[in-house]
Amino acid sequence: MSPADVPRHRSARLAATVALVAAAGASAPPVASRHVPLPAAVRVTAATGKAPTGECRPGAPSDFDGDGTPDLAAGAPYATVRGRFRAGAVGVRRAAGVTWLSREGAARAGDGFGASLAAGDFDRDGCADLAVGLPDAVPGRRATGAEGGGAVQIFAGSPDGLRPGPLLTVRSLHRRSGTDRFGASLAAADLDRDRDDELVVGAPGLAGGGGVAVFGLRGRGLRPGPLLTQRTSWIGQRASETDGFGTVLAAGDFDGDRRAEIAAGAPGDGSRGAGTVTVLDPLERSARYVVQDGSGVAGTAERADGFGSALAAADFDGDGRDDLAVGSPGENREETAAYAEGAVQVLAGPSMRQLGPTFTGRSRGGPFDHFGDALAAADLTGDGVPDLAVGAPGRSAVRILRGARGTGPTGRGALTIGSPFGPSARFGDTLSVTGRGRRATLVIGAPGAYAFGGAVTVLPALASRPASLPFPARGLTGFAFP
Numbered sequence: 001m002s003p004a005d006v007p008r009h010r011s012a013r014l015a016a017t018v019a020l021v022a023a024a025g026a027s028a029p030p031v032a033s034r035h036v037p038l039p040a041a042v043r044v045t046a047a048t049g050k051a052p053t054g055e056c057r058p059g060a061p062s063d064f065d066g067d068g069t070p071d072l073a074a075g076a077p078y079a080t081v082r083g084r085f086r087a088g089a090v091g092v093r094r095a096a097g098v099t100w101l102s103r104e105g106a107a108r109a110g111d112g113f114g115a116s117l118a119a120g121d122f123d124r125d126g127c128a129d130l131a132v133g134l135p136d137a138v139p140g141r142r143a144t145g146a147e148g149g150g151a152v153q154i155f156a157g158s159p160d161g162l163r164p165g166p167l168l169t170v171r172s173l174h175r176r177s178g179t180d181r182f183g184a185s186l187a188a189a190d191l192d193r194d195r196d197d198e199l200v201v202g203a204p205g206l207a208g209g210g211g212v213a214v215f216g217l218r219g220r221g222l223r224p225g226p227l228l229t230q231r232t233s234w235i236g237q238r239a240s241e242t243d244g245f246g247t248v249l250a251a252g253d254f255d256g257d258r259r260a261e262i263a264a265g266a267p268g269d270g271s272r273g274a275g276t277v278t279v280l281d282p283l284e285r286s287a288r289y290v291v292q293d294g295s296g297v298a299g300t301a302e303r304a305d306g307f308g309s310a311l312a313a314a315d316f317d318g319d320g321r322d323d324l325a326v327g328s329p330g331e332n333r334e335e336t337a338a339y340a341e342g343a344v345q346v347l348a349g350p351s352m353r354q355l356g357p358t359f360t361g362r363s364r365g366g367p368f369d370h371f372g373d374a375l376a377a378a379d380l381t382g383d384g385v386p387d388l389a390v391g392a393p394g395r396s397a398v399r400i401l402r403g404a405r406g407t408g409p410t411g412r413g414a415l416t417i418g419s420p421f422g423p424s425a426r427f428g429d430t431l432s433v434t435g436r437g438r439r440a441t442l443v444i445g446a447p448g449a450y451a452f453g454g455a456v457t458v459l460p461a462l463a464s465r466p467a468s469l470p471f472p473a474r475g476l477t478g479f480a481f482p
Contacts, residue, residue, distance in 0.1 A: 015413045032118030056159060060435055061188075062119040062482055064157040066127040067094060069180035070434040073130055073482055074456050075114030078475025080136030080147075081107040088113030090132055090472045092162060098470055101132070101155065101162065108210070113153070113344030119482035120188025120197030122222055127157030129165070130482070133183030147205050154199075154222065172224050173213055181205035182213070188482075189251030189260035192218050192283055197321065198225070200262055210245030212264050226282055234285040235278065237317055243269040245278075252313025252322030254279060254349030263324055265308030267272055273306030277326055279352065288352055292328065296353030297345065299331075300364030304340075306330035312371065314377035314386035316408040321349040323408065325388055327372030332360065342371030344390050344401075346408050355408040359401060361392050368394040376431035378404070378440035382460055389442055391428030396421070396442055398428040400462060415462055421449035427457075432481035434458075 056066025057192035064071045072093040079102070080090035087107035092100050103113055116133030123129065136148035154165035170182050185202030191214070192198065198217055204210040209230050217225040226232075230239035239245070248265030255261065260344065262280040269276040270291055279288040294299045301307070310327030317323060325349045333340035341361045348355040361371030381387055384405035393397060396419035401409035419427030426448030434441050442459040444466055449455035453473025471477050477478030 002073040004042045009266050022161070023382070030069060034286065052306075056157065058121070058126040060128070061121075062434055064092065064128050064130060064155075064162050065094060066140070066157065066159055067095065071128075072434055072456075072469070073117050073119065074445070074471050075117055075480035076454060076471075076474040076477040077112040077115040077131070078452070079114070079478055081113075084109040086110045086112060086136075086475070088134065089474055090113065090117065090130075091474070091477065092130075093469060093471070094161065098472075099161070100474075103134075103153065108137065108142075110136050110142060110148075112148070115480055116130050116183060116186045117480045117482045118141060118186035118188040118199065120199065121157075122154070122188070122197055122199060122216055123156065124196035124220055125157070127159070130162055131154040131158045131186050131201075133186050133201075134481075135184040136179050141346065147179035147181055148257050149177035149180050150184065150203065150205075151187065152183040152199075152201055152378075159360065168199075168215065168222065170206075170213075172215075173227050174224075175227070178207055179205045180207075180211075185247060186247045187249040187251045187262065191251070191263075193258050193259040194218070194220070196220055200249050202249050203262070204244040204247040204266075206427075207241070208240035208247075209241055209243035209269075210247065210266065212249070212262065212280065213244040214262075217282060228280060228282065230269075230278075235280070235287040237278070237287075237289060240269075242273065244357075245269065248308060248311050250311035250313050250324065252324065252349065253321050254313070254352075255323065255326040256321040256350070258278040259283075263311050263313065265310045265311055265326075267306045268274055270307075272301055272303045274301035274303060274305040275309065275328065277308040277311065277324070279324070288350075290326075290347065290352045292345075296351065297347065298354050298358050299328075299343070299345070302331075304330040304333060310372055310391075312375035312377040312388065314388075316346055316377070316386055316388070316403060317348060317355060318405040319348075319387065323348050323355055324352065325377060325409075326376050327375050327390070329370040329373040331372070333379065339368060340394075341369050342373065342392065342394075344372040344375065346388070348408075356410070359390070359409070359411060361395070361399075369397075370394040371399070374429060374431045376433050376442065378433040378442070379437060380442055380459075382438040384438075389431050391431050393426040393429040393448075396425050396446070397429040398431065398442075398459075400442075417444070417466060419446060420457065420466055420468070421446050421455060425449040425455070430478060434469055445481065445482055447476040449462065449478075452476060
């Protein structure tokens with residue numbers, strides 16, 4: 001399987017695993033079967049046109065029906081819909097069980113619906129809404145080998161569940177569609193302190209090196225806002241076509257002003273293509289550029305490090321301002337990026353100077369780990385301090401770095417969670433968190449499980465083993481979470 005066979009913003013991860021399996025003399029796991037379609041009854045228009053009953057009660061960020069209990073969405077971008085391979089679907093687990101969303105009649109082969117997800121309350125009604133990325137969708141006829149223009153499908157939360165909403169594209173920003181991969185990454189956060197969330201959309205294929213679009217700024221709903229690129233006047237960076245600005249997104253209050261800023265990863269940026277991160281504040285029109293060998297950040301920028309390939313924000317040092325964990329899964333590579341140990345660094349907000357040591361998979365890992373390929377932050381130990389979960393999908397493992405007030409995450413007492421699906425499952429390829437505070441639960445994706453049908457597990461407590469959730473293996477199930 002080649003990199004072109006998977007959603008592009010994370011294709012290198014899956015291609016690397018296949019290369020490692022082949023190098024070990026084993027047969028590469030096949031891509032999810034074309035003969036595992038979604039049930040025909042599942043459709044994007046499953047919600048009725050009737051007005052929703054009841055009221056939403058503000059709860060967890062992913063509480064789509066407002067019942068006070070977190071729900072979970074999992075992307076399966078290789079799912080077959082009505083015979084259309086790789087059209088994609090999203091499973092949504094609520095108290096009543098798992099239901100599936102797709103574009104049904106509008107689904108097209110290769111769309112990759114569900115390759116990225118974000119949950120937030122965009123309309124301030126108390127129910128979380130869901131944004132679903134289709135980065136490989138094309139507006140017209142699909143040319144062989146061409147990148148997608150991309151789109152984002154919105155689903156509005158309600159007491160009756162998710163209901164289809166608008167479809168966003170670069171045309172929403174009054175631009176012509178190209179090979180933008182609009183929707184390859186998504187984030188939701190309140191950027192303007194108006195008590196509803198804005199939607200941030202990455203378009204890493206946008207001509208000129210990529211871009212980041214903001215919807216809903218200074219207004220209720222998802223009104224189109226600014227499109228930010230490296231050449232935006234107040235960002236003022238050099239750009240090249242392969243930078244991938246906006247490949248990865250995160251949001252956090254890095255300066256302590258009680259509203260979030262955007263962190264945008266550009267894993268191909270920099271003088272050696274080693275990767276960079278830019279912290280953006282579209283209201284103040286300010287940008288902070290971070291590179292691995294810059295001031296206050298340890299290490300040397302090397303080709304294919306992938307600095308900025310994964311991001312997670314949390315107040316790791318307890319100073320009232322969020323910090324940013326940055327993954328470099330290509331760090332300490334051998335001949336190619338497929339053979340890399342990986343590394344993670346935590347940068348303190350707002351200075352973005354390194355907080356604590358550089359963490360690697362070197363002590364227990366190996367040259368195929370890709371440590372730092374995925375990140376998630378939450379208080380997983382119940383001590384009131386955020387911990388950092390790090391995916392090492394090349395090893396099919398997740399490492400939990402315990403939080404320490406004042407110093408940030410530490411390797412002391414770190415816990416490694418192994419794959420229940422075997423070494424080729426890409427366990428830890430995606431990470432997320434449901435719930436808040438001491439009720440936080442770590443969600444772990446294994447899109448390579450079951451011959452790349454995919455699986456989803458949860459880790460409700462560090463002392464427990466991961467438990468599988470009833471998400472069917474539809475085709476890279478668990479590839480994305482909000």
